[in-house]
Amino acid sequence: MTDSLTTGVDTPLSASGKPEFIQRLTASARLRIFRVLRADEIDSAFSSKESNGYKVYGIADCAGGWMSASPDAHNEYVRSIDAKLSNKVKPLIRFIKAWKYFRQVPISSFYLELRVAKYATAESSIVYDIDLKRVLSQLRVIVEACFAEACSRHGCRYRFR
Numbered sequence: 001m002t003d004s005l006t007t008g009v010d011t012p013l014s015a016s017g018k019p020e021f022i023q024r025l026t027a028s029a030r031l032r033i034f035r036v037l038r039a040d041e042i043d044s045a046f047s048s049k050e051s052n053g054y055k056v057y058g059i060a061d062c063a064g065g066w067m068s069a070s071p072d073a074h075n076e077y078v079r080s081i082d083a084k085l086s087n088k089v090k091p092l093i094r095f096i097k098a099w100k101y102f103r104q105v106p107i108s109s110f111y112l113e114l115r116v117a118k119y120a121t122a123e124s125s126i127v128y129d130i131d132l133k134r135v136l137s138q139l140r141v142i143v144e145a146c147f148a149e150a151c152s153r154h155g156c157r158y159r160f161r
Helices: 020-024 027-036 039-046 071-084 089-102 109-121 128-154
Strands: 047-051 054-060 066-069
Touching: 054 071, 071 089, 071 109, 089 109, 089 128, 109 128
Parallel strands: none
Antiparallel strands: 047 054, 054 066
């Protein structure tokens, strides 16, 4: 199987459907390719399948491999929860991301967005001064649990204030 559409040359495709040369590139080299290729070329080179009507892309997983991602499905998930709760979820997400930025919290913005959206699925309405405290409280519990697990594996002692 070859791919001459996205590369301009007859390029062998790997089993995943991505051009073999892309499979062998480092993550930083793949990012440089994104800057050069047109959107439709990126789409055909990196989109290998669909799930529930959404395109699924192979992206670098920061461990030398690939993981699946579907930005359209993610956006629809957040949009549907936001619409169900009178468009109050996205502002809550923005506030949590602002907290992350100003407090220099080393948590992925993407993770925070999904965590707030997941929290909101169990709510019947959003009241900012109540739900902000609840989201931050849940984040603290999650971070403490992850930190405690990491410390127990490495034999360190640390207590949150």
